[in-house]
Amino acid sequence: MRYVSLQKNKLSQFVKSLQKKYKVVAPVKKENLFVFAEVEDPEEISIDYIPTILPPKKYFLPQHEKLGTFVKDSVSMAETNIDVEPTVLFGAHTCDIEGIECMDIVFHDSPLDPYFGKRKKSVIIIGYECMKPCDEYATCVTMDTLNPRAGYDIMITDIGDKYILHLNSPEGIEIGKNALFGKVTNERDMKNKLLKLREDKLKNFKVLLDAEYKELNKIFKGSYNSETWKDVGRKCVSCGNCTAVCPTCYCFDIYDDVKLDMSGGERRRVWDSCQLDEFATVAGGENFRKERSSRQRHRYYRKFDYSVIKYNKFFCVGCGRCTRTCMADISLIETVNSLTKEQKNAK
Amino acid sequence: MSDKKNKKVRIAFFDFADCEGCQLQLTYLNEQLVGLLDHVEIVNFREVISEKSDNYDIAIVEGSITRKHDEERVKEIRKNAKIVIAYGACACIGGVNGLRKKFTQQEAKDIVYKGREFPLEAGEPRPVHDVVKVDYYIHGCPTNNEETIKALKSILIGKGYQPPTYPVCVECKLKENVCLFEKRQVCMGPVTRAGCGAWCPSYGNICYGCRGLLDNPATQGEMDILKKHGYTLEELTQKFETYNLCRMMGEQNEPKKS
Numbered sequence A: 001m002r003y004v005s006l007q008k009n010k011l012s013q014f015v016k017s018l019q020k021k022y023k024v025v026a027p028v029k030k031e032n033l034f035v036f037a038e039v040e041d042p043e044e045i046s047i048d049y050i051p052t053i054l055p056p057k058k059y060f061l062p063q064h065e066k067l068g069t070f071v072k073d074s075v076s077m078a079e080t081n082i083d084v085e086p087t088v089l090f091g092a093h094t095c096d097i098e099g100i101e102c103m104d105i106v107f108h109d110s111p112l113d114p115y116f117g118k119r120k121k122s123v124i125i126i127g128y129e130c131m132k133p134c135d136e137y138a139t140c141v142t143m144d145t146l147n148p149r150a151g152y153d154i155m156i157t158d159i160g161d162k163y164i165l166h167l168n169s170p171e172g173i174e175i176g177k178n179a180l181f182g183k184v185t186n187e188r189d190m191k192n193k194l195l196k197l198r199e200d201k202l203k204n205f206k207v208l209l210d211a212e213y214k215e216l217n218k219i220f221k222g223s224y225n226s227e228t229w230k231d232v233g234r235k236c237v238s239c240g241n242c243t244a245v246c247p248t249c250y251c252f253d254i255y256d257d258v259k260l261d262m263s264g265g266e267r268r269r270v271w272d273s274c275q276l277d278e279f280a281t282v283a284g285g286e287n288f289r290k291e292r293s294s295r296q297r298h299r300y301y302r303k304f305d306y307s308v309i310k311y312n313k314f315f316c317v318g319c320g321r322c323t324r325t326c327m328a329d330i331s332l333i334e335t336v337n338s339l340t341k342e343q344k345n346a347k
Numbered sequence B: 001m002s003d004k005k006n007k008k009v010r011i012a013f014f015d016f017a018d019c020e021g022c023q024l025q026l027t028y029l030n031e032q033l034v035g036l037l038d039h040v041e042i043v044n045f046r047e048v049i050s051e052k053s054d055n056y057d058i059a060i061v062e063g064s065i066t067r068k069h070d071e072e073r074v075k076e077i078r079k080n081a082k083i084v085i086a087y088g089a090c091a092c093i094g095g096v097n098g099l100r101k102k103f104t105q106q107e108a109k110d111i112v113y114k115g116r117e118f119p120l121e122a123g124e125p126r127p128v129h130d131v132v133k134v135d136y137y138i139h140g141c142p143t144n145n146e147e148t149i150k151a152l153k154s155i156l157i158g159k160g161y162q163p164p165t166y167p168v169c170v171e172c173k174l175k176e177n178v179c180l181f182e183k184r185q186v187c188m189g190p191v192t193r194a195g196c197g198a199w200c201p202s203y204g205n206i207c208y209g210c211r212g213l214l215d216n217p218a219t220q221g222e223m224d225i226l227k228k229h230g231y232t233l234e235e236l237t238q239k240f241e242t243y244n245l246c247r248m249m250g251e252q253n254e255p256k257k258s
Ligand code: SF4
Pocket: A242, A245, A246, A247, A248, A303, A315, A316, A317, A318, A319, A320, A321, A322, A323, A332
């Protein structure tokens, strides 16, 4: 059985039942914005939300993470037990799920990152499908991340009078056995119904990028020396917000935290950002990306070109966070549209 | 600095033109300070102990250097110490004392001591590195104990300490704070050196820039942002000046990166 139904007033009860076995993290309100946080009372959940300040990547690659311990005068590092509480990530949007997929590819690429792997295994992902656009910054339509595809255990879709849950993994199917759920007798009908729904919902969404998905990479191939990067660089204050909030930015720095009695310590990692002055500085003081313009360009190329070369995949999932968070008003939509215009005019 | 067979590192604290608030911070360290005392011996610390000694390895200097005899005193300290740490905004960047530079010395005296029979001696506020070589900096107004401990540990194991070269925003975002610009408030975070853990924004307050401008601040970018929020040039300059006037009016030496 791949689909079950849930009455609309039973969502909280569903979450309560999950809490018996799992820690549940879900979108909750923080002032005028939203964050993913552990919920005690399911009523705290804001299921209608725009992308949270930080994406759910923080549950797979925490901002600060212990990698191991060491003792003085020894060169070996003790293995770390990565003990992760079984967790349900509840209410993730499809763009964020795609973001986790991107991270998954990177961290499972050789050499495998055991920390990420362990966390990934401990988190069950229950998505919540978007039926209307979140705001004027998201480009999920063009980036093709608007519809559920893969990377989740369960996807919840609001079909009007009730929710339909797509059970997409053995864990998802197990959770789907709960007595709260109704049967969906004709699976094929349901599948078609969902397809139709997804076709119809598109008219609620505006297409904000002037280029199409299949043109995007080509546009970037021709834009390395574009003037646009200078404009972007002039505005940028290198605060690193755009990379912290990006669901597919995964760079980190490693440091040692020595104990007060100096007998040893912990090796830890912390999120880093290619937008910061020192990121591309190497021994001897040479900085490969000294200019803010080159650092911003680098960020965009990591989303629209380098990842395509390496993984055959865009690493922008269209969540709009980088634009939403930028106090200097650097907009991904404006930047990509400006490159598109230049490229189209050049023809 | 290796701790050769129980030989403790001797640390001395000194204060110049300041409020002593940063030293006071240290008294909040409680048990952490006690842990550290396994490795160090504090020989000069006016906030807590009254004996004094000229025999020390590390001098932690708080406050700006102003008068002639302060200059002499800090030079003497430099001679005695193997390592000099500038501690707190006044010592590291001149801090709010720098605001004195908006006036001539006479004007300032008239404002402060008008009608007073015995005006105190005054001088030019300067960060410590304008007078003697500084090995390490622990920024802040006040300093943040977490960073202080981190820096001290790092210096004690011989690694030295380099404060972050990135802005407060980096630490602020990692804490998932709602950005103050989102709330139409104007924050100095983007141009201010991190290391405080985005202390103020995490409690809902703007960053005043107490840790000083970054080595490479995006001044124009920040100005554009502030202008967009309806600030006049005068108000903008004020925001920058509160802690950074010494630097903005040109220091003799740029802070050395150790
Ligand atoms: S680049 Fe911007 S829009 Fe694209 S995934 Fe990252 S934060 Fe979202």
